[in-house]
Amino acid sequence: MFADALQLAGHRIAVSWPWYVIRGSGFIAAGLLILLMLSGIGQVTGIIYRFIEPLKVWLIHKALGIALLVSIAFHISFLLIDHFVSFSLTQILLPFTSSYNNGTKLLGLPLGGLAVTMGVLAMYCAVVVVITSLGWIDTKQRAWRLLHYLSYVLAILAFLHALYAGTDVKYGTFRVFWVLLGLVIVVGIVARLWRVGTVKPQMDESSNDLVQP
Numbered sequence: 001m002f003a004d005a006l007q008l009a010g011h012r013i014a015v016s017w018p019w020y021v022i023r024g025s026g027f028i029a030a031g032l033l034i035l036l037m038l039s040g041i042g043q044v045t046g047i048i049y050r051f052i053e054p055l056k057v058w059l060i061h062k063a064l065g066i067a068l069l070v071s072i073a074f075h076i077s078f079l080l081i082d083h084f085v086s087f088s089l090t091q092i093l094l095p096f097t098s099s100y101n102n103g104t105k106l107l108g109l110p111l112g113g114l115a116v117t118m119g120v121l122a123m124y125c126a127v128v129v130v131i132t133s134l135g136w137i138d139t140k141q142r143a144w145r146l147l148h149y150l151s152y153v154l155a156i157l158a159f160l161h162a163l164y165a166g167t168d169v170k171y172g173t174f175r176v177f178w179v180l181l182g183l184v185i186v187v188g189i190v191a192r193l194w195r196v197g198t199v200k201p202q203m204d205e206s207s208n209d210l211v212q213p
Helices: 002-045 054-080 089-093 114-135 141-148 150-165 172-194
Strands: none
Touching (some): 054 089, 054 114, 089 114, 114 150, 141 150, 150 172
């Protein structure tokens, strides 16, 4: 019986391995986004500097942003080759072109293609936030600072996308855990907004790098 179960599991993995990559990369992207948000908020509030030097914090923050884009690239790329749920390039890149969701409802209403659309919009927000942070922080600080507020929109869209498109957070422990993580991010955002105007950007004299807004 054990051999049969093992053989069945092996067959499922062989057939559905792209789906596991999609789910795994989604979890990784979610974890990186949470760390990215908390590290950015920690820089604004100054809490993180109690444990890590400012320059190291900024380098870690940039590394997390790049890793986030890589995980998103894996997440969307394997959707094109997966057979469990078929996605076209158009559905991955354009909002409102896919009707896929995990069957749950938002405020009692069917989502239609909104679940995937939130993921598409979150992807574009992530690209804008990370790319401008890498290229504009020293040359176009005002534009970078304004665009960086998209990170909060990104967090909300990604949270809802996972909640209503992800199969692992459809119900049970994972869903409760995901909702709790969402509350942690909300608390962090509130703490950041509460500090608006009270913390000035700090400049590291040796690197000329600004902390996150």
